[in-house]
Amino acid sequence: MNRYTWKTFTLEVLLIGFAAMFLFPVYILINLAIRKTTNLDTVYTPTTQPTLENFKDSWIEGGLFDAVTNSTIVTVLSVLFIVLFASFASYPLARITSRWSKSLFFFVIGGLLIPYQLALLPLYITFRDLNLLGTLPSLIIFYIGREMPLAIFLYTAFLRNIPKEYEEAAAIDGAGNVKTFTNVVLPLLRPVTGTVIILTGVFVYNDFFTPLLYLSGTGNQTTTVALAQFVQEYRSYWNLVFAGLIMASTPILIVFFAMQKSVIKGFGGGLKG
Amino acid sequence: MVKNRWAISFLLPALIFYVFVVIVPSFQGVKFAFTDWSGFTQGYNWAGLTQFRRVLADSDTRGALSHTFVIAIGVTIFQNLVGLLLALGLFSKVKSRNLLRTLFFAPAVVAPVATAYLWQYMYAPTGPINSLFETLGLQSLIRDWLGDPSIVLNSIIVVVIWQFAGYSMVIYLAGLEGVPKELIEAAEIDGANYLHRFWFVVRPFLYPAITVTLMLSIVGGFKLFDQVFILTGGGPGQASQTISTLMYRNAFLFGEFAYSTALAVLLTIFVSIFSAIQYFLISRIDKS
Amino acid sequence: MIFRTRTKIVSGAICTVFLAATLISPAVGAPKVTEIRLFGNSTDKPATDAMIKRFQEINPNIKVTPTFYAVTEGQAALVTQLAAGTAPEIIQAKPGSGSADGIVQLAKNGQIAAINRNWSTLVPKNDQSLRYQGTIYGVPMSSQGVGYIYSPEYMKKAGLVPPQKWSEVKAFCAAAKSKGTPAYGAPWATGWPTIMHSYSVTATLLYSTNTSFTDDQYDGKATFAASPWVKSFEMLEDMNTWGCFNASPNSTTYAMTTDDLAKGKVLGWLGLPTIVPALTAIAPAGTTWSFAAHPATDNVNETFIPSSILRVYALNKKAANNLAAKKFIDFLASADARKIFVGLSGGIPAGPVPGYVPSSPAIAEVMKYRAKKKTFLFIDQQWQSPKVQQALIAGVQAIFAGTDTPKGVAEKMDKALQGK
Numbered sequence: 001m002n003r004y005t006w007k008t009f010t011l012e013v014l015l016i017g018f019a020a021m022f023l024f025p026v027y028i029l030i031n032l033a034i035r036k037t038t039n040l041d042t043v044y045t046p047t048t049q050p051t052l053e054n055f056k057d058s059w060i061e062g063g064l065f066d067a068v069t070n071s072t073i074v075t076v077l078s079v080l081f082i083v084l085f086a087s088f089a090s091y092p093l094a095r096i097t098s099r100w101s102k103s104l105f106f107f108v109i110g111g112l113l114i115p116y117q118l119a120l121l122p123l124y125i126t127f128r129d130l131n132l133l134g135t136l137p138s139l140i141i142f143y144i145g146r147e148m149p150l151a152i153f154l155y156t157a158f159l160r161n162i163p164k165e166y167e168e169a170a171a172i173d174g175a176g177n178v179k180t181f182t183n184v185v186l187p188l189l190r191p192v193t194g195t196v197i198i199l200t201g202v203f204v205y206n207d208f209f210t211p212l213l214y215l216s217g218t219g220n221q222t223t224t225v226a227l228a229q230f231v232q233e234y235r236s237y238w239n240l241v242f243a244g245l246i247m248a249s250t251p252i253l254i255v256f257f258a259m260q261k262s263v264i265k266g267f268g269g270g271l272k273g
Numbered sequence: 274m275v276k277n278r279w280a281i282s283f284l285l286p287a288l289i290f291y292v293f294v295v296i297v298p299s300f301q302g303v304k305f306a307f308t309d310w311s312g313f314t315q316g317y318n319w320a321g322l323t324q325f326r327r328v329l330a331d332s333d334t335r336g337a338l339s340h341t342f343v344i345a346i347g348v349t350i351f352q353n354l355v356g357l358l359l360a361l362g363l364f365s366k367v368k369s370r371n372l373l374r375t376l377f378f379a380p381a382v383v384a385p386v387a388t389a390y391l392w393q394y395m396y397a398p399t400g401p402i403n404s405l406f407e408t409l410g411l412q413s414l415i416r417d418w419l420g421d422p423s424i425v426l427n428s429i430i431v432v433v434i435w436q437f438a439g440y441s442m443v444i445y446l447a448g449l450e451g452v453p454k455e456l457i458e459a460a461e462i463d464g465a466n467y468l469h470r471f472w473f474v475v476r477p478f479l480y481p482a483i484t485v486t487l488m489l490s491i492v493g494g495f496k497l498f499d500q501v502f503i504l505t506g507g508g509p510g511q512a513s514q515t516i517s518t519l520m521y522r523n524a525f526l527f528g529e530f531a532y533s534t535a536l537a538v539l540l541t542i543f544v545s546i547f548s549a550i551q552y553f554l555i556s557r558i559d560k561s
Numbered sequence: 562m563i564f565r566t567r568t569k570i571v572s573g574a575i576c577t578v579f580l581a582a583t584l585i586s587p588a589v590g591a592p593k594v595t596e597i598r599l600f601g602n603s604t605d606k607p608a609t610d611a612m613i614k615r616f617q618e619i620n621p622n623i624k625v626t627p628t629f630y631a632v633t634e635g636q637a638a639l640v641t642q643l644a645a646g647t648a649p650e651i652i653q654a655k656p657g658s659g660s661a662d663g664i665v666q667l668a669k670n671g672q673i674a675a676i677n678r679n680w681s682t683l684v685p686k687n688d689q690s691l692r693y694q695g696t697i698y699g700v701p702m703s704s705q706g707v708g709y710i711y712s713p714e715y716m717k718k719a720g721l722v723p724p725q726k727w728s729e730v731k732a733f734c735a736a737a738k739s740k741g742t743p744a745y746g747a748p749w750a751t752g753w754p755t756i757m758h759s760y761s762v763t764a765t766l767l768y769s770t771n772t773s774f775t776d777d778q779y780d781g782k783a784t785f786a787a788s789p790w791v792k793s794f795e796m797l798e799d800m801n802t803w804g805c806f807n808a809s810p811n812s813t814t815y816a817m818t819t820d821d822l823a824k825g826k827v828l829g830w831l832g833l834p835t836i837v838p839a840l841t842a843i844a845p846a847g848t849t850w851s852f853a854a855h856p857a858t859d860n861v862n863e864t865f866i867p868s869s870i871l872r873v874y875a876l877n878k879k880a881a882n883n884l885a886a887k888k889f890i891d892f893l894a895s896a897d898a899r900k901i902f903v904g905l906s907g908g909i910p911a912g913p914v915p916g917y918v919p920s921s922p923a924i925a926e927v928m929k930y931r932a933k934k935k936t937f938l939f940i941d942q943q944w945q946s947p948k949v950q951q952a953l954i955a956g957v958q959a960i961f962a963g964t965d966t967p968k969g970v971a972e973k974m975d976k977a978l979q980g981k
Contacts, residue, residue, distance in 0.1 A: 004366045012367040015359075019373055022435070028401045029391055043401045081290075089287035092280035104284070111295045115495060115544055117520055117537040119298035121530050122305060124645070126298065134647035145294020148287055177279040206384035208499045209517075213525075217600065217628060217642040217649060224386045228503070231390050232631045233603050236816040238394060245387045256382045260375055397817070398809040420750065420811030422962040506633070508750065509811035510959030525641045526661045527948055528670065 033242040054243030058230065062244050066219070067226035068251050074136055074222060075205045078143040082151050082200050083193055085144065090155030091181050095164070105156060111149035124213060134218040142210060147200045154199075158192040159185070194262060205252055223248050306535040311528055324535035333511050334536065337519040338543070340426060344501075344515060345494025347430040348437075352490055353483070355434060356441025361471070363442070364449045374446070378439035385436065389503035392432045393419070396504070419505050422512035429513060432500055437493075441486050448482030449475065484555055491551065495544050516540045595885040596624045598649030600639060603629040604835055605653070605872065608905035615901055616892050623885045625651070631815075633752045636661040636947075643672045643877075650880035651889055654699065656690035656870050657942020659950050664875055666947065668693035674881035676700065676890055683894060683912045690870060690942045699873040700893045703908030706868035706927035706936065707761050709745075709853040710822070710836060711829035712844070713922070719828060723853035725861050727796075734805035737828045745800070746818035746827040747810035754815060755957035756950065757831045758800075758855065760940055762793040764865040765857035768937040775943040778978055785971040785978070794960060794967030796857070801961065810961055819843070831855055833871070834923040837907050852923035854930065866930050869938035870911055872902070948977035 028043060034050035041047070059065065093105045123142070124133070132138040166188070170180045186193075208224040215221050221229070227248040234240050306324055310317040328334050359377055363370045380388060395402050396418035406414045418428040452475050460470045498517040501507065507514035507522065514522075516536055524533040601609045606629050613625045628649070630638050639662045642648035652673065658665035667673045675696040683701055684691050691699040709723050716723065719740055724733045737744035748754045766789035767774060777783035785791070800806065807813060807827055819836060821827045823843035830836065837850045854864045874893050880886040892898050900914045907920045909928055919925040930936055941950045956970030965973075 004368070008366050011362055011365060012369065015362050015367060015373055016369065019376055023376065024401075025391055025395050025435070028395065043404060081286075085287040085290065088283045092277070092283050096277055096280060098277075101280075108287075108291060111291060112492065113545055113548055114295065114299050115537065115540050117496075117517060118302040118534070118541050119295055120302075120520070120537065121524060121534055122301035123294060123298035125530075128644070128646055131646075133645040141290065142294055145290040145292075148291040149295070152287060177283070181283075202382055206386070208384065208386045209502075209521075213641055214645065216638050216645070216647065217598075218647050224384050224499075227384070227390075228386055228634075229628070229630070232634050233606075233629055235631070235814070236820060241390065242394075245390060249383045249387050252382055252384075253379070256379065257375075396812070398812050417809040417812050420809045420813075420962070422964050505750075506752070508752075508955070508958050509962045510955045510964055512959075512962060512964060521637070522951075525637045525644065526951065527946070528640065528644075528661075 029242050029245065032239050033246050035239050037237060037239050054239050055247055058234075058240050058244035059247050061234070061240075062230035062247070063221070063226055064223065064230075064244070064247055067221050067223045068248070070136060070220055071205055071223040072251070074139050074143070075201055078140050078147070078204050079197055079201045081140070081144050082147050083196055086148060086151035086155050086196065087186065087189055087193065088181070089148075089152055090159050091177075091185060093152065093156045094159035095167075105152075108149050108152050112153065116146065120213075127214065133214055134220060136215075136220055138214050139211060139222075142214075143200070143204045143207075147203070151196050151200060154192050154196055155189065158189065162188055202252070223251075302534045302537055305531050306538045308531050310531040310534075317531070320531070324531050325539075327532060328535045328539060333514060333519065334539075336511050337514040337516050337536075338539070340513060341495060341497075341515040341517075341540070342543075343426050344430055344433075344497060345491055347426070348433045348494045348497075349487060349490040351430065352434045352438050352441050353486055355438040356486070357445050359438060359442040360445035360449060364446060374439075374443070376439075378443055380436045381440040383436070385499040386503060388432060388436050389500045392435075393504050396428055420509050422509060425505060425509070425513045429500055429504055432504065433494075433497065437490075441490070444482050444486045445479065448479045452478040480555070480558075487551065487555065488548070491547065492544075495540065594622050594624050596626060597651060597880070597883065597886050597889060599625055599627040599651040599653070599889075600635075600642070600649045601627045601629045601653045602635060602872075603631050604839070605629075605902075605906045607838065608902045609653075611901045611905055612893070612898050615897065616889060619892070620885075620888060623888065625889065631751075643667070643670070646879065648672075648877055648879075650877050650883055650886040651893075652875045652877055654873055654875045655942075656699065656701070656873055657939070657944075659941025659944035659947060661947040663942070663947070664691055664699040664873060665689075665693050665942075667875060668696075668698040672878050673698050673875040674878045676876055676887075678891065678894065688870075690938065691873060699875050700890055701870045701911035702872040702874065702893065702899060702902050703906065703910055704869055704927075704931075705833045705835055705871040705908050706852070706866050706930060707757050707764075707831070707833055707939075708855055708866050708923075708927070709829050709831050710834060710850060710923055711853065712822075712825070712840075712848050713851050714848050715742075715825045715828060718825075721828070723829065725853070725856055725864075726859040727856045728859050730800065730805070730856070731803045734800065734803045738804040742826060742828045743805065743807040744828045745805045745807075746813070746822055746830040747806035748813045748815040748818040748830075749810040749958050749961060750812055751815040752954045752958075754818075754830075754832060755954050756941075757833075758797050759790065759793040759953065759957070760867045761831065761855040762796060762857040763789055763940065764867045764937040765863055766792065768940065769863070769865040769935075772937070775940070779945070785974045786968060788971070790974070791967045791971045793857075794957070794970055797957065798960060798967065811958055823848075829853075834907050834921060834927065835871075837921045837923055838905065850921050850923050852926035854926075865935050865937055866927070867939050868927060868931055868936035869942065871939070872906070872908060944978065946977065946980055948980070949974055952977040 031047055032043065033054055034052070035047040036049065036051050039047065039049070093101055127133050127138045166184045167180050170184045175183065206224060208228070211222040211225045212228070215225060227244060230244050231241050305317070307320060307322070308317040309320045309323070363374055367373070394400055398417060398420070402418070403415045406412065416424060419425055456474050457470060460474050465473070496517065497515060498521070501513055501515050501518050502521070505513045507518045520533040520536050523529040523536070599609065599613070609627055609629070613627060616625060617623065639648065639652065639654070654662045654664050654667060657663045658669070660666070664673070675698055677697045684697050691697055691701060711723060719737065719742065721733060721736055724730045734744045774783055774788070807821070818827065818830055819839050820843065822830050822836070823840045834850070834852060840850055841848070854866045856864055858864070874890065876886060876890050894912075896912065896914050899910045899912055900917070902908075903910045903914065903917070903920060907924055909924060909931070910917060919928060944950065952974045953970070956965060956973055959965035960967065960970060
């Protein structure tokens, strides 16, 4: 396993071959997005005279700037509050071992098993009656509540594996619960905070169904809803559509590529618990 | 319990949101399933088991339930299989492994809506996949990917796996990194071949990873909406309708809110039973 | 450590301010221009944009912002938005009660406002497709008809003539297929195109002689399963066996068929002249588009076509007291708006339009049938639930997928009609 042998070379070739097949759709996507609408070559011949006008057109026609802004606001605020509330909540759940604490933990985790479809319509009507539909806060409230079980689960499981010595030391030094938590525990939670941010951030940013229901038709659309609408309107113009797909995905891809290592590490790391 | 008074302020914000968004509406959902609530009008009447009777009598529902299961199980098994194989492949001295890891994982970060539209184009009767087969002389492989009811579910499953195999791969990679190297080397010295090494040494250490990724895949599989909605809208006919798309159709095309919540109750029951079975099976295997 | 806490508090505060700003900003800064929104059908985008432009010329202090949806997605989107209370003030809808966005359906749900203005001339007294309990709820813009849309140029090149008798269909399809251009484009994946054949055939075989069939159904005296509807599905199966349709109809979308038709890759489409503006944009210059009634028998004089009002607008109930919105509705009922609309969308104007000329030979043909009174309305207008049309759409797709039979589909439609 430590040397690069013939077997490793074969494996490398196989993997690269598989990656090529795997990336075929992406090749088509990019190939058509940079192609002028008048170009009628077959779909997989490489485009000879690339153009960037489709990207500009789709960005403008799809209203993607507003949509991406809305998605970003919703994602950032949702993730911020999820991290804040879930990390705080996990502290008593992890440290207090009485029966009510254990029951409360299962009460929260049970939410993972409830399909969102059950709460979907009643919550929808509640928001409507509160006149919150069509606004971004309705989505933010929804995501905070929705992601709480997973976030609390991750935080609590992780925290239970951390020894109490540091907190006990802080307590001896006279620190109260809040100070102990913020100064001692939170920094230790960094790996799982990374996981929570990534898991919830990606889920919230890419969510489609709920924004479709809550924001459809308003000027407050998120990226996914604006994208769907754009594709429906320009369905015949695949070059434009594909350019739109790329433009809509670019923000999150940029964040991903910039933070690859942390993203992938945060993924694996926090989930070990 | 005075000494634990501080816990209340720590727990309160999280609990308020959780109860408001998940608990209360879920109970309301269960309640409305026993009424004739239409969502538009304020009033509703009790209807006993009428909605459930209608749900179970409708052949579309039975179909949707089975399709939902097929997709959930298909995605879970194959996404994990592919993810595991990729992880094993990348857990080696292959030179391009970092690049490959990023490439395989990247689709998981993109919105399912975007990949669904891309694949809808790929699957078109004269789209890239069929055209490629045509050019390569592989006409026998040409299919009506989204229009043939016998393969439409498989086509949908492939799209989901394409997007999320990398996700499973990363989880398994993390699991593999947790296997003590000395054990593997000891097994190698003892003359165990690759398969033996994997089955006896590596596999037991993967159970946490397997549990997590299985749970995520199954829950995700049951929830699946975006891809089905965009790729086929439930068609052709009702061949790819799932519980999620059926709920959407009944609530937002027909205005049958109570009927839709009855569907959701049914789904909840099935998911709970399924999760319980899966949990017991895995913990049994883990213990042995 | 303390730094982190402070950062958290500060960022939390900033975000709270941000959140508050998001909530408050729409209320701050009262606009000088009144804004209203419009929910439109993407096929009519050019026409709608032009009408809005004209309206804004006349009313410079009213701004109308349209959003456009394809037919299928639009139905669900409209219902969603109405349920959410976020729907635009002006809504493009359908007549009758048989589709989710049917005027009568929306009026029944209390989601659109009565607009009984001085339009009695536009909506005839016995017309039930735009009225609910006697009150008018929709402004009609134009009528359409269902039939075989084709280009005389492409047809001449193929050396063929659209069939006028049912017995001619088989040979017509075989000849077209042999030339590599299927006779009938079949975009079943998009859903609504699946209804065209059955609507046409039953117009001739059933509704031409039995105009109260739907009433009988609701009285329990008639069913789809014991009517020419079953025959219409069998005829569809025959057409499929004869190679009339392009390959893989269940994966073919309306956009694909539009493209194919404009480029001559299919010889025609059994549908509506609403497709003509899009065809004109893609097809070679000089291509014209005509219309041939879809035969159901061998007696040409028996042929009826489905034809009635198709494009209508309604006023969101929430905007019932919105003066700007009501102004726009009044504008839509004017000859000015109608002229612009039919000029760019095609269709037969729902009211008088000075200097009107049919926008295509296809429309002219439809008008001939209307003049001969050989038409029946789009039957879904009489169905009291959108489930029937959805059962029809899913049924045709299922027949082509081999998962259902003509009788089975008719029975499902019966179940949907009875609201089971």
